[in-house]
Amino acid sequence: MAVLPAFFGLLLAVFVSGQNVDITPREAVIRIGGELRVLCKVPYPIDSCRMTVGTTSYRLLPDNLQGDVVYTGQGLKSGECGALIKNVLEEWNGNITCVLPPQTGNIELKGTMRLLVARAPGAPELRAPMQTFRDGDKFSAQCVVPDGRPAAKITWYLGDVELLQGVHQPILTSEPGSDLQTVSQNVSRTLTDDDDSRMLVCRAEHLALDQPREAKRQLIVQYPPKRQEFGTITIFGLKLGAEGRLNVTVRANPPPTAEWTVGDQILPAPRRSDAGDFTALEPLNMGNGFFNITLIVARVAKEDVDRTYYLRVDNGLGREEFAVRISTMDEPAGVELDTGAIVGIVVGVLIVLIAVSLGVFAFATDRWCFAGRSHRTDIPDGADSEAPLPPHDDIKGSENPSHDHGDYISNGDTKHPEKKPDTAV
Numbered sequence: 001m002a003v004l005p006a007f008f009g010l011l012l013a014v015f016v017s018g019q020n021v022d023i024t025p026r027e028a029v030i031r032i033g034g035e036l037r038v039l040c041k042v043p044y045p046i047d048s049c050r051m052t053v054g055t056t057s058y059r060l061l062p063d064n065l066q067g068d069v070v071y072t073g074q075g076l077k078s079g080e081c082g083a084l085i086k087n088v089l090e091e092w093n094g095n096i097t098c099v100l101p102p103q104t105g106n107i108e109l110k111g112t113m114r115l116l117v118a119r120a121p122g123a124p125e126l127r128a129p130m131q132t133f134r135d136g137d138k139f140s141a142q143c144v145v146p147d148g149r150p151a152a153k154i155t156w157y158l159g160d161v162e163l164l165q166g167v168h169q170p171i172l173t174s175e176p177g178s179d180l181q182t183v184s185q186n187v188s189r190t191l192t193d194d195d196d197s198r199m200l201v202c203r204a205e206h207l208a209l210d211q212p213r214e215a216k217r218q219l220i221v222q223y224p225p226k227r228q229e230f231g232t233i234t235i236f237g238l239k240l241g242a243e244g245r246l247n248v249t250v251r252a253n254p255p256p257t258a259e260w261t262v263g264d265q266i267l268p269a270p271r272r273s274d275a276g277d278f279t280a281l282e283p284l285n286m287g288n289g290f291f292n293i294t295l296i297v298a299r300v301a302k303e304d305v306d307r308t309y310y311l312r313v314d315n316g317l318g319r320e321e322f323a324v325r326i327s328t329m330d331e332p333a334g335v336e337l338d339t340g341a342i343v344g345i346v347v348g349v350l351i352v353l354i355a356v357s358l359g360v361f362a363f364a365t366d367r368w369c370f371a372g373r374s375h376r377t378d379i380p381d382g383a384d385s386e387a388p389l390p391p392h393d394d395i396k397g398s399e400n401p402s403h404d405h406g407d408y409i410s411n412g413d414t415k416h417p418e419k420k421p422d423t424a425v
Contacts, residue, residue, distance in 0.1 A: 021111035023098060029116045029150060030088045031208055037072055039082035040098035040111045049081035050099040054092040057099075058083070093117035093149070093179070119180065120208035121148030126215035128200065133191050134317075135223035140188040143202030143215065151181035157201040163187060196221035196253050196289050224318025225252040232308075232323045236331035244297035244304070246324050251289045252315045258283050258293045261310040269293070283313075300326070 022041045030036050038051065049060045053069055060071040060083060068087055073080030081098050097112045128141035145152040151172050156163040168186040189195075202215045228249045238244040250256060258269040260280045265273055269280040279296040286292055293311065297304055304326065311322040361367070 021098065021100060021109050023111035023113050025113060027114040027116070029118055029207055031118045032088060032090055034088045036085040036088060036115065037082065038085065038096055038098065038113060039073055039080060040100060041081075042079040042100055042103070042109065044079050044103045045077045046079055046081065046100055047076060048101055049076060051081070051083040052095075052097040052099070053083070053085060054089070054094065088115075088117055090117050090119070116150055116179075118206070118208040119147075119149035121152045121182075121204060121206055122146040124152075124154075124202050124204040124213055124215040126200070126202045126217050128217045132220045132222055135191065135193050135221060137191050137221075138188065139191050139219070140186060141200060141202075141217070142184060142186045143204075144182065144184045145204040145213075146182040147180040148183070148206055148208075149180050151183040152204040152206045154183060154185045155203045155205065156185075156187050157199075157203060158189075158195065159198045163189075165189075191219065191221050193221060193223040193226060193251065193253070193289070195219050196223070220253075222253045222317060223251075225250045225256050225313045225315055225320040227320050227322065232325060235324065235326045236329060238297075238300050238305075238326050238328055240300050240302065240305075240328060242300060244300040244326060246295040246297070246309060246326065248293045248311055248322055248324065249286075250283075250291050250293065250313050250320060252291060252313070253289050254315050254317075255285060256283055256291060256293075256313045256315040259312045259314075260295050261312070262295075263307065267295070295324075297326075300328075 020042060024039050024041075028036055040049075049071065051058045051060055051069060056069075058067075058069045060069070060081065062071045062073075062075055064070065068085065070084050070086075071082065072084040073082035081100050083096075083098070085092070085096075092115060094115060095112050096115050097110055100109045100111075102109055122145065124143055124145045126141060126143050128139075133139060143154050143156070145154060151170075154170060156167055166188045168188070170183050170185040172181050172183055174181045196219065198219055200217045200219055203212045204214070205212045228251070233248060235244070235246050258280065260267045260269070260278070262273070262278050265278065267273060267278060267280040270282040272279045277298045279298070281294040281296065283291040283293045293313065295309060295311070305328060307325075309324040309326075311324060313320045313322070
């Protein structure tokens with residue numbers, strides 16, 4: 001039965017020591033060969049200071065600064081027991097404990113912190129399907145970085161752009177009895193034609209690494225031809241009598257085939273017309289899915305300027321058709337507007353013209369917001385706005401020759417003419 005009180009006494013001593021000793025830091029991650037300062041403090045003067053690092057207990061004295069573990073702090077009289085640990089070793093990974101004398105009693109006080117000696121993880125592994133995708137396909141990949149202390153940090157990139165959307169939470173695992181951690185993280189994305197040929201990168205960063213480590217996989221996304229210009233394409237700056245080149249740029253994967261129609265001639269690329277006046281070149285791969293498709297006019301004539309050239313591009317996933325014209329004029333300078341901007345401007349002008357026309361019509365016909373405008377302007381000043389207008393004959397009485405000329409005086413609601421006296425001649 002004596003064992004039980006002793007056990008509780010030990011727990012009480014640990015609790016008291018934990019409450020009385022202030023240790024800084026509580027946890028640290030240091031590279032091999034790095035430096036660490038650990039400081040234990042109590043609110044009273046002390047006469048000894050011991051620090052256990054790894055399996056070795058060091059007695060630290062303020063006046064002895066030789067060795068890999070030496071005293072640091074404001075002095076024992078200030079209640080500070082600190083250790084400057086130089087050239088951190090792999091075997092020091094674990095707990096560091098300071099041991100201080102008590103203010104009263106015989107039980108030494110202890111404070112403990114956790115030292116993680118950084119260990120570089122293994123090479124990152126990018127787990128992604130080796131296949132060709134289509135525009136709109138769902139894609140997912142996983143990056144695994146094994147056995148780091150602590151776990152490595154994973155960052156995803158697509159080309160040079162960091163991926164923030166579709167990145168899942170990292171998952172940490174470790175083997176039983178080991179403090180090495182393996183981190184894995186998934187990413188998912190809906191692929192577009194812009195993702196074709198871009199590099200998916202899993203980058204692992206860790207304190208024990210001088211440079212991040214990466215695992216890469218190039219994405220292959222197939223999509224039908226996509227035009228870079230809308231509407232009829234005009235090639236400017238050609239000269240009569242000289243060679244002319246009609247260039248059209250498209251994006252496609254896989255590479256497209258091209259076919260030109262000139263009048264009644266059909267020229268699949270690469271091919272020259274029977275007369276040698278037109279040559280359709282094979283599509284030129286400019287990289288990143290861009291292709292330059294060219295028709296050469298051997299000598300530009302007036303009828304070449306007047307006609308429209310038709311181009312059909314196909315890669316098995318879809319097709320695009322283009323109408324191309326040529327001009328001997330220089331390309332107009334100024335701001336280039338795409339089709340959407342031009343349509344928006346035209347619609348805006350039409351709306352303004354319609355609004356102005358309706359406003360003029362309403363004003364001229366006294367409709368809508370202009371209704372009643374002409375009636376109120378005929379009301380005499382000071383008259384009751386609800387009183388009926390005077391008869392037309394009263395207003396235009398001077399035009400009736402049968403009425404006597406004279407002034408009118410008002411008496412109630414009846415008006416009587418006032419006779420002017422006869423004047424002798």
